[in-house]
Amino acid sequence: MMDVMQPCSWHFLCIQAMHENHLDMEGVALKLFGTMKTNELNHLEIGGCDAVELAKEHGTPLYVMDETLIRENMKLFKNHFVSEKLDCRVVYASKAFLNMAICRIAKEEGLGIDAVSAGELHTSIRSGFPKENIYMHGNNKTEQELEMAVSEGVGRIVVDNLDEVEALARITEEKKLAADVLVRLNPGVTAHTHQYIQTSKHDSKFGESIYGRKIFEIINGILECPGMNLHGFHCHIGSQINDEDPFFEAVSVMADFIKVVEERIGYKARELNLGGGFGVYYSGEDSPIKLSDFMGRLVGHIEEKIERNELSVERVIIEPGRAIVGNAGITLYSVGGIKETYGGKNYIFVDGGMADNPRTALYDACYEAAIANRINESANERYAIAGKCCESGDIIIRDIELPKARKGDLIAVFTTGAYNYSMSSNYNRLARPAVVFAADGKSRVTVKRETLDDLIRNDII
Numbered sequence: 387m388m389d390v391m392q393p394c395s396w397h398f399l400c401i402q403a404m405h406e407n408h409l410d411m412e413g414v415a416l417k418l419f420g421t422m423k424t425n426e427l428n429h430l431e432i433g434g435c436d437a438v439e440l441a442k443e444h445g446t447p448l449y450v451m452d453e454t455l456i457r458e459n460m461k462l463f464k465n466h467f468v469s470e471k472l473d474c475r476v477v478y479a480s481k482a483f484l485n486m487a488i489c490r491i492a493k494e495e496g497l498g499i500d501a502v503s504a505g506e507l508h509t510s511i512r513s514g515f516p517k518e519n520i521y522m523h524g525n526n527k528t529e530q531e532l533e534m535a536v537s538e539g540v541g542r543i544v545v546d547n548l549d550e551v552e553a554l555a556r557i558t559e560e561k562k563l564a565a566d567v568l569v570r571l572n573p574g575v576t577a578h579t580h581q582y583i584q585t586s587k588h589d590s591k592f593g594e595s596i597y598g599r600k601i602f603e604i605i606n607g608i609l610e611c612p613g614m615n616l617h618g619f620h621c622h623i624g625s626q627i628n629d630e631d632p633f634f635e636a637v638s639v640m641a642d643f644i645k646v647v648e649e650r651i652g653y654k655a656r657e658l659n660l661g662g663g664f665g666v667y668y669s670g671e672d673s674p675i676k677l678s679d680f681m682g683r684l685v686g687h688i689e690e691k692i693e694r695n696e697l698s699v700e701r702v703i704i705e706p707g708r709a710i711v712g713n714a715g716i717t718l719y720s721v722g723g724i725k726e727t728y729g730g731k732n733y734i735f736v737d738g739g740m741a742d743n744p745r746t747a748l749y750d751a752c753y754e755a756a757i758a759n760r761i762n763e764s765a766n767e768r769y770a771i772a773g774k775c776c777e778s779g780d781i782i783i784r785d786i787e788l789p790k791a792r793k794g795d796l797i798a799v800f801t802t803g804a805y806n807y808s809m810s811s812n813y814n815r816l817a818r819p820a821v822v823f824a825a826d827g828k829s830r831v832t833v834k835r836e837t838l839d840d841l842i843r844n845d846i847i
């Protein structure tokens with residue numbers, strides 16, 4: 387029998403971990419985050435809402451976000467990434483999960499927003515998000531995107547390359563508007579994460595290497611342009627990083643580079659943006675950094691490096707995405723059937739798949755899952771959880787122990803809050819699921835489920 391344990395007392399020092407509950411079923415531990423728990427009906431509950439009722443009301447597949455946990459994660463960064471000497475800012479990396487509802491939450495919680503396309507910018511602006519707190523990123527911003535960012539007066543445009551410097555010089559001149567910019571640097575720090583989400587190898591497509599000559603062309607180009615105000619530098623070393631050292635290394639390398647720039651051309655950076663990348667728990671393979679402790683150490687290291695190098699940096703920024711929404715999301719699926727193959731693998735077929743969660747196919751991501759309508763039953767069968775797309779790679783979980791599954795069961799896949807909805811597609815013309823936010827026993831739809839007509843809306847015969 388599984389029994390429900392209270393939030394672990396041994397985690398009491400860690401705010402992040404205070405939001406983990408554990409279900410223990412004969413040695414197999416399942417982590418539940420935030421408001422998730424089991425209820426007296428033996429169902430999963432999230433935001434005070436019974437998952438079975440959510441599925442009945444909103445249909446499946448369904449993305450459900452724990453709004454309370456999103457807010458708590460935002461507060462965790464706001465409350466711990468602080469300094470008496472520096473202006474510390476937290477910017478939500480919206481690529482992890484973006485709709486207008488989360489923009490409203492980020493605004494209420496006092497975070498900025500990192501946008502990487504006209505679409506992300508439009509969503510943020512239309513939600514009423516303050517433009518001056520938007521950071522515009524991207525390694526290949528189109529002219530239209532740059533024009534939009536300049537005309538809208540976003541807080542910072544993070545310049546990636548020399549072509550962008552030239553485009554921005556032209557746009558600011560034409561529009562007679564100024565652009566406040568940072569330069570994205572590649573500090574060459576290797577983070578131990580999946581190669582597809584490393585962003586600071588020497589051959590990365592992002593930013594300009596601090597080791598090449600071109601970086602000074604970019605900096606000088608900006609300094610010489612009357613339409614651009616250079617505030618400082620940015621880096622982002624990768625995503626799903628569960629190790630503190632690469633972050634410290636990035637700070638050191640960036641601070642040393644800022645010193646080199648000062649000495650070589652006399653430019654004194656005032657802002658240092660370190661990007662995001664803080665990992666989360668997906669499965670037993672992950673031991674994420676305890677962020678509430680780490681933020682203090684990170685700020686301490688930043689202060690020390692700034693002091694030691696006698697830099698003029700006054701503002702430091704981080705851009706967490708996954709760590710804010712990852713654990714807060716679950717996806718609910720209905721089981722359409724079970725297939726026992728001649729080859730020995732048993733499949734649970736769910737009514738979604740790689741169209742709503744491409745991460746397993748893309749990076750071999752691991753997830754935990756439960757049968758949400760019988761959550762306390764013992765796990766004694768091995769399954770792969772597969773979707774309904776016409777791809778053998780359409781797998782959500784390659785190998786998981788679950789109670790014997792039945793047609794009609796409700797599967798909950800955990801930690802799908804980041805890079806699931808935002809990476810979803812209409813492959814096989816599957817309609818994208820609805821996104822529901824749950825809090826205090828109530829659920830609200832924040833993105834409607836797509837209809838069949840939505841799928842042909844832009845088609846022309």
Ligand SMILES: Cc1ncc(COP(=O)(O)O)c(C=O)c1O
Nearest residue numbers: 479622625662663705706707708
């Ligand atoms: C520039 C930048 N900032 C922040 C992030 C957010 O990363 P994460 O979701 O891992 O925190 C990314 C992710 O790719 C990024 O490219």
